[in-house]
Amino acid sequence: MKRYLTSLAVVACSWAGPLAAHPHVFVDLAVTFVADAEGHVVGVEVEWRYDELYSLLILEDMGLDPEADGVLTAQELEQVQGFDLNWIPEFQGDIYVEARGGPLSLTAPEGRGTEVVAGQLISRHYRSLEVPQGEVVLRGYDPTFYTAYDLAGRVQVPEGCNFEITPADLDAAYTLVEEALYKDPPKDDDEYPEVGAAFADRVAVTCRK
Numbered sequence: 001m002k003r004y005l006t007s008l009a010v011v012a013c014s015w016a017g018p019l020a021a022h023p024h025v026f027v028d029l030a031v032t033f034v035a036d037a038e039g040h041v042v043g044v045e046v047e048w049r050y051d052e053l054y055s056l057l058i059l060e061d062m063g064l065d066p067e068a069d070g071v072l073t074a075q076e077l078e079q080v081q082g083f084d085l086n087w088i089p090e091f092q093g094d095i096y097v098e099a100r101g102g103p104l105s106l107t108a109p110e111g112r113g114t115e116v117v118a119g120q121l122i123s124r125h126y127r128s129l130e131v132p133q134g135e136v137v138l139r140g141y142d143p144t145f146y147t148a149y150d151l152a153g154r155v156q157v158p159e160g161c162n163f164e165i166t167p168a169d170l171d172a173a174y175t176l177v178e179e180a181l182y183k184d185p186p187k188d189d190d191e192y193p194e195v196g197a198a199f200a201d202r203v204a205v206t207c208r209k
Helices: 008-012 052-061 074-080 170-183
Strands: 025-035 041-050 095-099 102-104 110-117 120-133 135-140 147-150 161-166 202-207
Touching: 025 135, 025 161, 025 202, 041 052, 041 095, 041 135, 052 120, 074 110, 095 120, 102 120, 120 135
Parallel strands: 025 147
Antiparallel strands: 025 041, 041 120, 095 102, 095 135, 110 120, 135 202, 161 202
């Protein structure tokens, strides 16, 4: 999903390939879980490290880094803070948390800073669980697969908590995409099948007091 209001036009015009060329944006994902003294997961800090091309497009669209050297002045860095937190109403944050009782609601994002490292935009934000839990399962994905998230084991949990990662079955995921596109070819990006969940690693976290 095109997640926020800034920079959509320039990004949408930057790929002229076929719809089947999804994803368009590549993000390295990292998650840090937060627990309370009672051994409940109360929130998660999310880090998004955007690919170099997308980072360049965002900075160009915002009129920043005219030298294109990936180095921002203090003033430019201030301008880029929170650039990806102006979410459209239906955007869920591409972070899905559930417990035994089903999906869990998360609060709106609280910005934790944005920086540029080696030409890549890196942003962080924090979201609380509306109901703390001792055991949770998290997956990070864009349902429409417009954005691809790569977790690659970047998970941190506090003392007293353990986690287990179940990698996505990529062969099955790509088969699902092929079958969905063959069955009902999309006419535009908005009709692309919602296959993103099939590409998401599953992170199971258990905390004890």
